Amino acid sequence: MTEHKFSPGTRVQVARKDPYHHTRVPAYVRGATGVIKSYDGSFNLADLVAQGIPCTPEPVYCVQFEAQDLFGDGSHAITVNIWESSLSEEDKK
Amino acid sequence: MSGHHDDRSGHHDDRNGFNAAKIRWFESLLEENGLLAPGEVDDFLASYLKQANPNNGARIVARAWIDPAFRERLVADAPNAIRELKLVDPSDGEVTEEQHLKVVSNSPGKHNMIVCTLCSCYPLWLLGPSPSWYKNPWYRAEAVRNPRGVLREFGFEIPEPTEITVWDASSEMRYMVLPERPEGTDGMSEEELAELVTRNGLIGVAPH
Numbered sequence: 001m002t003e004h005k006f007s008p009g010t011r012v013q014v015a016r017k018d019p020y021h022h023t024r025v026p027a028y029v030r031g032a033t034g035v036i037k038s039y040d041g042s043f044n045l046a047d048l049v050a051q052g053i054p055c056t057p058e059p060v061y062c063v064q065f066e067a068q069d070l071f072g073d074g075s076h077a078i079t080v081n082i083w084e085s086s087l088s089e090e091d092k093k
Numbered sequence: 094m095s096g097h098h099d100d101r102s103g104h105h106d107d108r109n110g111f112n113a114a115k116i117r118w119f120e121s122l123l124e125e126n127g128l129l130a131p132g133e134v135d136d137f138l139a140s141y142l143k144q145a146n147p148n149n150g151a152r153i154v155a156r157a158w159i160d161p162a163f164r165e166r167l168v169a170d171a172p173n174a175i176r177e178l179k180l181v182d183p184s185d186g187e188v189t190e191e192q193h194l195k196v197v198s199n200s201p202g203k204h205n206m207i208v209c210t211l212c213s214c215y216p217l218w219l220l221g222p223s224p225s226w227y228k229n230p231w232y233r234a235e236a237v238r239n240p241r242g243v244l245r246e247f248g249f250e251i252p253e254p255t256e257i258t259v260w261d262a263s264s265e266m267r268y269m270v271l272p273e274r275p276e277g278t279d280g281m282s283e284e285e286l287a288e289l290v291t292r293n294g295l296i297g298v299a300p301h
Contacts (some may be wrong), residue, residue: 006111024263026211028237043264046264060264062195062266064166075256075257076256076258077256078260078261081262081264083264084265
């Protein structure tokens with residue numbers, strides 16, 4: 001188990017970015033806020049692997065989002081696996 | 094709305110066609126240079142697919158239905174629990190290291206379904222080759238946006254108080270749904286129960 005930054009229950013924000021290269025951050029959660037459900041192990045960042053850039057394993061989390069927060073309606077939840085470098089702890093405003 | 098999705102699907106099909114042609118070209122180069130026997134890739138795929146089928150997933154579900162302790166182990170640590178069943182993994186007889194699996198269990202008031210919005214990832218060796226609709230851009234977009242509407246298309250009505258969680262397989266983690274055991278199956282054997290489980294149930298678009 002690699003060191004990882006976030007623990008379950010932490011509210012995190014997904015980086016808002018739209019790179020030209022392959023990314024595993026689906027567009028519909030970019031910039032959105034969700035809650036860490038679990039740490040799922042560490043894996044090479046697919047965004048770098050796809051570009052042939054050497055990398056080391058990075059923590060991946062299962063992040064839960066509410067449909068209401070992503071789309072403005074809906075009562076369901078969606079979980080997405082996101083690499084740590086695309087997450088930051090939510091700003092407490 | 095549909096126009097938007099159709100555009101994307103058209104784009105995707107072009108790309109798939111291009112990639113397929115590229116792969117055929119690579120394959121023929123490898124064959125010409127004696128690095129690959131003619132038909133080797135097809136044979137490999139055929140033998141892999143012979144063992145990768147939803148009976149594996151069904152056996153896991155049936156065991157979980159009759160054995161609550163197994164069910165607990167399965168939900169806590171699926172790859173380890175599954176080893177107990179000694180299923181034949183087409184890759185090397187064991188759950189592969191890179192096969193990271195989470196089994197998400199349905200219960201009264203909680204329903205799960207799986208999708209890969211970025212492509213079509215799912216645990217192939219437990220569910221068999223994915224159905225074409227699973228790879229379709231419409232399913233991939235609508236599963237996260239309006240899962241109840243998608244389930245209705247499958248003739249599967251989920252009443253409103255039931256919480257739905259959609260699992261988007263965006264990393265190496267793969268998901269399988271553990272459906273609820275159907276009513277009226279008390280006297281059934283593990284084998285009979287396994288017969289009831291469908292691939293759609295393991296994806297979460299059917300009751301079991």
